[in-house]
Amino acid sequence: EAQVTQNPRYLITVTGKKLTVTCSQNMNHEYMSWYRQDPGLGLRQIYYSMNVEVTDKGDVPEGYKVSRKEKRNFPLILESPSPNQTSLYFCASTYSGANVLTFGAGSRLTVL
Amino acid sequence: KNQVEQSPQSLIILEGKNCTLQCNYTVSPFSNLRWYKQDTGRGPVSLTIMTFSENTKSNGRYTATLDADTKQSSLHITASQLSDSASYICVVSVRGAQKLVFGQGTRLTINP
Numbered sequence: 085e086a087q088v089t090q091n092p093r094y095l096i097t098v099t100g101k102k103l104t105v106t107c108s109q110n111m112n113h114e115y116m117s118w119y120r121q122d123p124g125l126g127l128r129q130i131y132y133s134m135n136v137e138v139t140d141k142g143d144v145p146e147g148y149k150v151s152r153k154e155k156r157n158f159p160l161i162l163e164s165p166s167p168n169q170t171s172l173y174f175c176a177s178t179y180s181g182a183n184v185l186t187f188g189a190g191s192r193l194t195v196l
Numbered sequence: 197k198n199q200v201e202q203s204p205q206s207l208i209i210l211e212g213k214n215c216t217l218q219c220n221y222t223v224s225p226f227s228n229l230r231w232y233k234q235d236t237g238r239g240p241v242s243l244t245i246m247t248f249s250e251n252t253k254s255n256g257r258y259t260a261t262l263d264a265d266t267k268q269s270s271l272h273i274t275a276s277q278l279s280d281s282a283s284y285i286c287v288v289s290v291r292g293a294q295k296l297v298f299g300q301g302t303r304l305t306i307n308p
Contacts, residue, residue, distance in 0.1 A: 088239075115294060126285065126300035127240075134294060174239050180294070184230065187239025 090188035107175030114180035116158040120171040165195040200299035219269040219286030227291035
């Protein structure tokens with residue numbers, strides 16, 4: 085089944101403890117992206133990647149890192165999480181030039 | 197500044213009734229407009245896509261319209277069902293760039 089898989093789905097952590105949210109897609113998509121969704125603010129783009137080893141900042145990149153060493157994987161790294169990064173995170177992918185995103189199921193992160 | 201504004205923020209209607217959700221955008225240059233449906237706790241799923249030359253597009257009980265002159269789109273839901281309860285997100289694509297601009301969404305609740 086064609087899908088975007090995120091892990092973990094739920095995580096509670098403490099301020100400053102590094103964490104990684106993994107994202108993997110099995111559709112051979114070139115483009116991958118991370119979003120956070122907060123009440124009243126909608127989806128906001130954190131980082132995106134046009135292809136392997138090509139990443140760029142979205143609208144709210146502060147406090148996050150990403151890497152794209154393989155086409156299928158696009159992990160989101162929080163080096164030193166803070167409470168304002170408590171949010172619902174979505175990974176998405178699509179073919180280059182297309183704009184219909186396939187979203188993962190979401191990862192709910194709470195930073196205490 | 198590229199923006200997408202949706203209204204209303206939330207809407208409650210009775211099962212079987214029709215409703216219309218609005219999306220106004222200032223994105224330029226415009227490529228296409230998509231409506232996504234997001235069930236609670238899940239990732240958004242594409243409902244329709246409309247390009248500059250299309251005025252209307254249907255997907256079952258969902259009908260989207262686009263007025264490129266006034267930069268407005270609407271999503272009309274006919275004979276609503278309980279399963280239509282979700283958030284509906286309007287997303288506009290910037291032509292020539294892999295850039296998407298998201299609206300904040302409309303939270304629709306269908307009551308029996």
